Amino acid sequence: MDSKSINILVIDDDPKVPWILSEGLGNGYSVDSVRDGKEGINKISQTPQSNRPELILLDIQMPGMNGIEVLEKLRGIDDKIDVIMLSGHGDTKNIVDSVKKGAAEFINKPFDVREVEIHIRSVLEKRRLKEELTELRKKLKESEKEVLIGDSPPMVEIKNIIEEVADSELTVLIRGESGTGKEIVARLIHLKSARNNAPFVKVNCAAIPRDLLEAELFGYEKGAFTGAHKTKPGRFEVANNGTMFLDEIGDMPMELQSKLLQVLEQQEFVRVGGINNIHVDVRIVCATNKNLDDAITEGLFRDDLFYRLNEITVNLPGLAGRRSDVPLLVDHFLDKYSILYKKERMELKSETIKQLQNFDWPGNVRQLENLIKQIVVRSDENIIYDTLKGPISGAGRKIPQVELSDGNFSMKKKVQETVSEVEKMMITQVLHKTNWNRRKAAKMLDISYRSLLYKIKEYKIID
Template identity: 40%
Template sequence: MHKKILIADDEKNMIWAMKKALKNEEYKIITASNGVEAIEKVKTNEPDLVLLDLRMPKKDGMEALKEIKEFNTNVPVIMITAHGTMESAIEAMKIGALDYISKPFDVEELKLQIRKALDIGHMKEQIEFLTEELKDKTGKLIIGNSDKMKEVLAIVNRVAKSPATILITGESGTGKELIANAIHYNSERKNKPYIKVNCGAIPESLLESELFGHEKGAFTGATNRKPGRFERADAGTIFLDEVGELSPATQVKLLRILQEKEIERVGGTELIKVDVRVVSATNRDLKKMVEEGDFREDLYYRLNVIPIELPALRERKEDIPQLIDYFIQRYCKEMRRDKINISDDALEMLVNYNWKGNIRELENVIERLVILSQGNTIYRDDLPREILLQNKETCEFILPKEGINLEEVEKGLIQQALDKMNYNQTKAAQLLGITRHTLIYRMEKYNMK
């Protein structure tokens, strides 16, 4: 794909000269004749580089530079300067410009500066991507200020550097893998292998070979010796997700590793010593499985040396606004969109929703809302039908045993509607599902002003 370059200059001759100089280069050229247009073109065309004149009508280059950098800090900007504006060009570099080029420009120098700027822009994007990936690994993206999440993070902080086995429990979508990542990347083994295994995703016939390896000829298709995940994780950490799905036979072999620190490949006789920290996770009730005979009791206690239980999202509702804000920012950035806001009533409905799929479900909903949003605000009516329906159901009134004063309830609801709509009677009536005349009648009935 050709790199896009935005040239913003009010002099048509300058734009013509630059386009001619870059004619044989594989760039897509976009132009703007003033600062306001330049900002709009940055937002709509997402250029890889901006050449920005310092002196332009409507909004000068310095102001345009500030707004461009607020929108996209990574896009490189080269200022175009005329004689006598050098001080301004240097000032522009202090607030984010990468370089400057003087009028009249040298063609070869212009080409060289453009190539360098595009390389730097690409490097910045790569660095930002790797930084986000590192945050994800180290647990810095574990969002939550609720008491329950503070307790979880305090445990992670205390146990990360210990060699103890850890069992992370919680419903699907609560972030068990993020916690496992944080434990490994904050441990003494952070520079050693970190191997992840989804025990529920690998067929039982292959799981034993995947975990413990196999010798050549151990079974049909075993044409070579293959080390298993535990061998590959030696000196590091292995994360066993969905550990409750292990078969009884595999449970026995896992117990041996935890007790003896050694493995035996499928089809082999040699005992191989391994030094692996085991972090496991499950959305199942292992204690109940032990009682029902579906999970070995001795293995359960070996895995559960340090238990970490993650709360469901509905148990930490105070974290939902922060999570929503994070996901909106993330997906707006991915889609290179302006920041989208969320209305108070939409936010309230999202907070009150049950979130059976927890954070994963919330993330999917926010991603969908950002993709489908046509404006800069997400409103209540934009929310998925299942959220609107559940909120409607949860609003169903249950009559207490001792009874109620119906007039007091009605008066209270009218007052709430008026307060919510800043005493706009038409909107308050719509909110209550009655006509404005009916609202006025009832306000007079209850002597409400």
């Protein structure tokens, strides 16, 4: 508050008031004034929000529009500026009215400038605290969004590592299959670090075309290439003082790896087409579902960069490697999606949970999350069988293998065998799903009841 002056707009028909204030308040304040309400409203509405005064001192008794009406109109344009009402007639009704309409304080005329200054300071301090509180609440909400569910031994270990490394400046490499929670871990490391007031910037190295990635990360100077009409700062500059999350780091092209190494070692880089070094203070967290050791052996990844990125490794096991977390995750996603879709909170049968626990989850937590989302949306837990049992929904589906080593290359025969195999598999699953209700099963399979009975017999499918 002390470093720059506080801008105040006085709306009062008495010219002595702004004069006394600008003389009396002194250096830390810049006082502007208008003589009537309409002019005041126009002034505010024509000024861009970022240039508006911090505070308005508003007289109640004015010819034309009175202070209460002005306040009301003002709130329609800007509900953030604090307003202190000035009145020569401190009647209760005016005080009540203006407070109801959002005035922060009330000062009686004639006033002592020192007293006005105390009021101004207190109003602005209250606002600062309010903004701070809003900011804290926002942060709390963000951190609540990032919850890492799981109390299996590997997850407990991972949570400990996050706590230990968050506040260090170490570069973290997060490894794990797709859908295991790499991004959540990266966000948690940022949120729990002292950098959490600055941005968390995510760049997916695999999603951005190679020739654009350098400009995206490091920015470019005007004229650096066709289409570079103006200078653009890169994501590293945006992430200054914060955390840069480089997702799919294994896909970073070799040419850019040396530039990244320079950022890591000197916290400096040059924009594309630029000559000056740009200094940034950025913590790097990266993730990969590739085996970087293989990439190094194949000459696709610099080993010096690997060692620099890999000061700490977090290895996220696949969901099948921590089955005991499944019930907790199920509960968490049931909560999350019933709130999101305003559905009644379901409880799954223990048999269903057991089935979920035994499944192999090739798509890991993301796949489980999507399944629970569908269950909540459709309020039907039986749809899990589509996922768990195979070919109907597609997840976990097996492609029939065609055996050729028996030396039989007759296509007609092979196709017939494969068709039979698929038919048998589908019928078995649909019968299971419908609890052996053959009419229902025939309907789902889109074949006649008769041919279903025939096929059950032919394929010797038994209950």
